[in-house]
Amino acid sequence: MAGGPSAPAFSDQAAAVFSAATKHLLGVRYAPVAVASPVVAGINYAFFCNGSVVYPGGPNEAFIIKIYAPPQGDPVIKGSTG
Numbered sequence: 001m002a003g004g005p006s007a008p009a010f011s012d013q014a015a016a017v018f019s020a021a022t023k024h025l026l027g028v029r030y031a032p033v034a035v036a037s038p039v040v041a042g043i044n045y046a047f048f049c050n051g052s053v054v055y056p057g058g059p060n061e062a063f064i065i066k067i068y069a070p071p072q073g074d075p076v077i078k079g080s081t082g
Contacts, residue, residue, distance in 0.1 A: 010035055014035050014045060015032075017069045017075045018030075018032055018045070018065075018067065021076065022077070028051045028052065029054050030050070030051050031050045031051075031052075032047045033048045033050060035048070041071065043069045044066065044069075045066070045067045045068075045075075046064055046065075046066050047065045047066075047067065048062070048064055049062070049063045049064070049065055050062060050063075061082050063080055063081065063082035065079075066080065
């Protein structure tokens with residue numbers, strides 16, 4: 001639709017980093033909405049997410065999850081705010 005909002009675009013790499021870093025988190029389901037990723041020695045990502053507690057009627061809250069993806073190795077969650 002012309003002039004309407006578009007869906008956020010995540011690269012396949014950003015989606016893979018988010019998935020790998022959050023796959024062991026329990027109790028909250030995170031749905032990334034936007035991402036920023038300045039490149040340093042590796043890549044620092046800041047994912048803006050909707051977090052919902054995984055029980056019926058659980059509350060939703062906005063979070064920023066910071067993830068570092070080193071040149072080699074697994075991505076690591078460096079912190080979150082929400």
